[in-house]
Amino acid sequence: MPSLPRASTRLSTPASTRASTRASRGDEDRASKATSKATGLDVDTLWAMDRVGPPSLSPDGAQAVVPVTRYDMEQNRGQTSLWLLSTLGGEPRRLTQAGDKDGQPQWSPTGNDIAFIARRDQGGSKDDAAQLYLIPPDGGEARRVTDLPFGVEAFKWFPDGRRIAFISWVDPTRKGAAAQQARHQEDKDRKATGYVTEESLYRFWDHSLPMGRVPHLHVLDLETGRVRDLFEGTDYELSRAEPDTDTFDISPDGRRIAFSFDPAPTKILDHRHALAEIDVRSGRVQVLLQDGDWDFTAPCYSHAGHHLAFLASHQGHKHTMPHHIAVLDTHGNWAVLSEDWDHDVSAPLRWDEDDLGVLCLAEDRGRRHLWRFDVKTLTAFVLFEGGHAGAFALEAGTLVVLHDSVVFPPRVSVVEREGEADEQQLRRIDTFNDDTLDRLTAGRHEEVWLEGAQGDPVQMWLIYPPHFDKRKKHPLMHVIHGGPHTAFGDSWHWRWNHQVMAAQGYVVACVNYHGSSSFGHAFLDSITHRWGELELQDIEAATDWLLTQPWADRKRVFAAGGSYGGYMVAWMNGHVAPGRYQAYVCHAGCYDWQAMVANDAYHWHAKELGATYWEDPARVASQSPHHFAQHFSTPTLVIHGRMDYRVPDAQGLAYYNTLKARGIDARLLWFPDENHWILKPQNSRLWYEEFFGWLARHDRKAKKSRHG
Numbered sequence: 001m002p003s004l005p006r007a008s009t010r011l012s013t014p015a016s017t018r019a020s021t022r023a024s025r026g027d028e029d030r031a032s033k034a035t036s037k038a039t040g041l042d043v044d045t046l047w048a049m050d051r052v053g054p055p056s057l058s059p060d061g062a063q064a065v066v067p068v069t070r071y072d073m074e075q076n077r078g079q080t081s082l083w084l085l086s087t088l089g090g091e092p093r094r095l096t097q098a099g100d101k102d103g104q105p106q107w108s109p110t111g112n113d114i115a116f117i118a119r120r121d122q123g124g125s126k127d128d129a130a131q132l133y134l135i136p137p138d139g140g141e142a143r144r145v146t147d148l149p150f151g152v153e154a155f156k157w158f159p160d161g162r163r164i165a166f167i168s169w170v171d172p173t174r175k176g177a178a179a180q181q182a183r184h185q186e187d188k189d190r191k192a193t194g195y196v197t198e199e200s201l202y203r204f205w206d207h208s209l210p211m212g213r214v215p216h217l218h219v220l221d222l223e224t225g226r227v228r229d230l231f232e233g234t235d236y237e238l239s240r241a242e243p244d245t246d247t248f249d250i251s252p253d254g255r256r257i258a259f260s261f262d263p264a265p266t267k268i269l270d271h272r273h274a275l276a277e278i279d280v281r282s283g284r285v286q287v288l289l290q291d292g293d294w295d296f297t298a299p300c301y302s303h304a305g306h307h308l309a310f311l312a313s314h315q316g317h318k319h320t321m322p323h324h325i326a327v328l329d330t331h332g333n334w335a336v337l338s339e340d341w342d343h344d345v346s347a348p349l350r351w352d353e354d355d356l357g358v359l360c361l362a363e364d365r366g367r368r369h370l371w372r373f374d375v376k377t378l379t380a381f382v383l384f385e386g387g388h389a390g391a392f393a394l395e396a397g398t399l400v401v402l403h404d405s406v407v408f409p410p411r412v413s414v415v416e417r418e419g420e421a422d423e424q425q426l427r428r429i430d431t432f433n434d435d436t437l438d439r440l441t442a443g444r445h446e447e448v449w450l451e452g453a454q455g456d457p458v459q460m461w462l463i464y465p466p467h468f469d470k471r472k473k474h475p476l477m478h479v480i481h482g483g484p485h486t487a488f489g490d491s492w493h494w495r496w497n498h499q500v501m502a503a504q505g506y507v508v509a510c511v512n513y514h515g516s517s518s519f520g521h522a523f524l525d526s527i528t529h530r531w532g533e534l535e536l537q538d539i540e541a542a543t544d545w546l547l548t549q550p551w552a553d554r555k556r557v558f559a560a561g562g563s564y565g566g567y568m569v570a571w572m573n574g575h576v577a578p579g580r581y582q583a584y585v586c587h588a589g590c591y592d593w594q595a596m597v598a599n600d601a602y603h604w605h606a607k608e609l610g611a612t613y614w615e616d617p618a619r620v621a622s623q624s625p626h627h628f629a630q631h632f633s634t635p636t637l638v639i640h641g642r643m644d645y646r647v648p649d650a651q652g653l654a655y656y657n658t659l660k661a662r663g664i665d666a667r668l669l670w671f672p673d674e675n676h677w678i679l680k681p682q683n684s685r686l687w688y689e690e691f692f693g694w695l696a697r698h699d700r701k702a703k704k705s706r707h708g
């Protein structure tokens with residue numbers, strides 16, 4: 001981080017300017033063009049944009065397949081189909097037409113097929129659950145290759161291209177396909193809807209975990225159609241928290257599968273995972289690494305099969321410890337390699353083609369890059385500099401990245417791997433959304449560093465309205481991120497879209513307050529056991545800085561946040577002098593840490609707050625917005641979804657009821673069919689309408705005709 005005077009501003013770091021220039025010269029031009037004809041982004045245009053998902057490459061690296069989701073606002077639904085992109089040049093080609101949601105495409109190692117997961121009405125039968133399909137890349141009919149009662153959750157090809165390993169949730173007390181089928185029929189015949197459990201972990205984000213079923217690893221033989229449950233008759237299972245392909249990996253010779261698992265008999269979200277390896281033929285399991293102090297996840301075999309890279313977090317030291325790259329050899333020796341690199345590494349890992357480096361995604365000061373971590377020199381090197389790198393794929397020397405920025409949604413580019421990162425060359429291989437972006441003027445964004453709490457440098461991103469005129473006064477809006485251990489940066493958000501907000505005339509401010517990820521472990525951990533305190537000082541320091549700007553309208557200052565960001569605006573309501581902010585929007589906000597024990601991640605709170613409510617109720621209350629209700633005075637729009645199990649809607653309702661009971665101007669927007677996020681087009685349109693309408697109502701200069 002730079003050492004700072006009180007505040008320093010720059011359009012972006014020199015490095016990121018380089019990256020975004022190369023990634024998106026057209027987008028930079030668009031941002032600065034600001035012709036009087038062009039307008040900013042509106043909600044309907046946002047929903048009309050194509051949403052590109054993670055790419056998978058053909059074995060020769062010549063083509064990528066991506067899922068693309070398109071929404072229809074009037075029909076209030078989306079459809080996902082697969083598209084082929086040439087990495088050599090040429091127009092994108094749509095591969096699937098028929099499916100509703102053709103997802104997770106993976107190119108076979110032989111190059112002959114693309115496997116994907118879908119729930120289709122095809123060949124005279126309709127899938128009850130998502131199944132695996134294969135389609136040849138040169139077109140033709142997709143063919144269903146599984147017909148499993150409980151469907152397929154995620155999968156990986158075996159290197160021989162003849163088998164597929166996949167995850168399916170099965171009843172561990174039953175053996176054989178017929179027994180699982182019978183269980184499925186029993187579930188279908190059950191008339192009662194009550195959910196009965198003695199589990200500690202029984203719901204996750206927005207869904208109840210299947211009663212009495214757990215995620216097992218299976219193998220499908222494509223020639224015979226035979227499916228084997230590799231965990232049948234054992235206590236092994238994969239993580240119950242949305243298990244995906246990061247939880248296992250297949251050895252290059254196809255004989256073994258490494259997987260991470262929770263060794264404790266009773267599962268909770270925060271348990272530390274161990275690593276094991278199963279011999280595919282015999283089904284014999286060998287535990288590779290198990291240590292109560294460590295969480296081991298995301299195994300990945302080297303190409304030669306001699307090393308297993310994985311993520312290791314030293315939870316015994318502190319629960320906030322980052323995930324580091326670690327390697328295990330065939331003699332059982334393991335070591336953490338990236339210990340001196342103060343970055344939290346994300347899954348998946350992938351060995352580089354020389355087996356001397358591991359590719360990974362990791363955040364860095366509000367951005368997210370693709371890195372190569374060199375296992376000999378123990379140094380990290382940026383391969384692709386974000387903006388925001390969302391996913392990557394590497395085959396036959398071709399490296400592609402799915403990346404986005406504040407000024408463009410996710411797109412796919414080839415990263416030419418020559419020279420230093422400074423000379424990074426990107427070649428875009430899709431054209432999705434270009435026509436739409438060409439018609440728009442994007443708001444300019446920049447990064448500002450402030451002196452925040454404890455005198456520490458704190459990063460803030462500003463997104464200006466499209467036709468920003470610094471001689472005029474503008475309303476300000478804080479958009480406060482959730483987590484708390486996440487970060488805002490140079491990235492695209494489909495739900496809290498900065499461009500849509502800036503296009504309404506606000507200067508949007510996103511502060512990466514103490515506790516945010518991507519600024520090193522000490523910064524992330526600085527708020528532990530003292531939630532609210534430093535974060536508020538940072539946001540207030542940012543407001544102070546904003547109010548000194550000649551273009552800032554001091555009487556038109558707002559703050560909005562979701563989840564932990566919602567916690568922050570509720571906290572502000574109890575701690576900031578009345579009148580400093582004209583209105584708040586609290587989306588899915590955490591309001592009362594004692595009542596939050598009703599959520600799906602209740603084991604985690606005490607580690608962050610420093611106590612459970614039965615041990616030290618005063619300590620918990622001192623970090624809880626509800627405890628400061630007597631000071632609330634600022635008008636607030638409260639938004640919540642009934643299907644939110646992370647921050648149960650009782651949190652939002654308690655906040656709203658308190659505001660009403662105290663006679664404070666408040667409005668409630670409650671969605672019976674949404675979760676922590678507003679995912680349906682029409683509901684999103686309503687969300688934005690209410691959001692802007694509420695702010696306008698408390699904005700002395702807003703055009704009343706527009707917002708009622």
Ligand SMILES: CSCC[C@H](NC=O)C(=O)N[C@@H](Cc1ccccc1)C(=O)O
Binds near residue numbers: 483
């Ligand atoms: C294992 S719990 C993970 C909590 C997660 N925070 C990540 O940094 C999260 O879901 N945060 C919510 C807010 C929240 C905070 C604490 C407890 C429940 C919810 C969010 O901001 O999205």
